[in-house]
Amino acid sequence: MSRVLLAGESWVARTTDVKGFDAIDRAQLEIGAEALLAALRAEGHEVVHLPSHAVATDFPASLDELGAYDVVILSDIGANSLLLHPQVFNQGRRFPNRLKLLAEWVRAGGGLAMAGGYLSFQGFQGKANFHDTPIEEVLPVEILPHDDRVESPEGVCGELTGTEHPVTEGLDAQWPALLGYQKLVAKSDATVLATVESRPLLAVRAEGAGRTLAFASDISPHWAPTEFLEWDGYRRLFHQAVSWLAGDR
Numbered sequence: 001m002s003r004v005l006l007a008g009e010s011w012v013a014r015t016t017d018v019k020g021f022d023a024i025d026r027a028q029l030e031i032g033a034e035a036l037l038a039a040l041r042a043e044g045h046e047v048v049h050l051p052s053h054a055v056a057t058d059f060p061a062s063l064d065e066l067g068a069y070d071v072v073i074l075s076d077i078g079a080n081s082l083l084l085h086p087q088v089f090n091q092g093r094r095f096p097n098r099l100k101l102l103a104e105w106v107r108a109g110g111g112l113a114m115a116g117g118y119l120s121f122q123g124f125q126g127k128a129n130f131h132d133t134p135i136e137e138v139l140p141v142e143i144l145p146h147d148d149r150v151e152s153p154e155g156v157c158g159e160l161t162g163t164e165h166p167v168t169e170g171l172d173a174q175w176p177a178l179l180g181y182q183k184l185v186a187k188s189d190a191t192v193l194a195t196v197e198s199r200p201l202l203a204v205r206a207e208g209a210g211r212t213l214a215f216a217s218d219i220s221p222h223w224a225p226t227e228f229l230e231w232d233g234y235r236r237l238f239h240q241a242v243s244w245l246a247g248d249r
Contacts, residue, residue, distance in 0.1 A: 007077050071113065114135070
């Protein structure tokens, strides 16, 4: 099975409890990737989860380090975390550009996926900031230059386009409701496998010797509600996505 690096999908929640005269600050690490990690590991994939706070320091910084993996998934982690190693931000010293490295790794045969979220694609208030980067160059979608979220609290359902592909083989034609997604534009040489409100929800593309995939919604709450996470197709979808991305590697 595939060796997968999942970067992102965690956050530190900081709150203040006010109890009369006194207030107590507290912080807690939250992991949003449990469902995806469980699904992939149940299918036999070897998955390393690099939480968001560790991406700047620990994400691979060379092609050799990236070569330890067949597939890299970026989920809810912005471009700055990949660009600004502490050596750059704190010390003003040069460090490899990991966006360029990822693109080079893909063209040499790697598999790259991006899943949606507030810090994916362009993201909340544009803070993810992947527009006009080497990552956008290799993905199957064009990223808007501004906040690209579509919040859908009423629920919207993804639908297969009818295109036969290993990633969507055996999946229901209509999927459980999602609560939001990213507004993306499919590239001319991409294959759109599923849509939501007539926009790309799932798209794939070949790039050099490698493969890329874009999933416009979330792999965890809040855009992915319980009914989506517990859907039988959730495990099948992401298992098949990772297997296809890995290719012959």
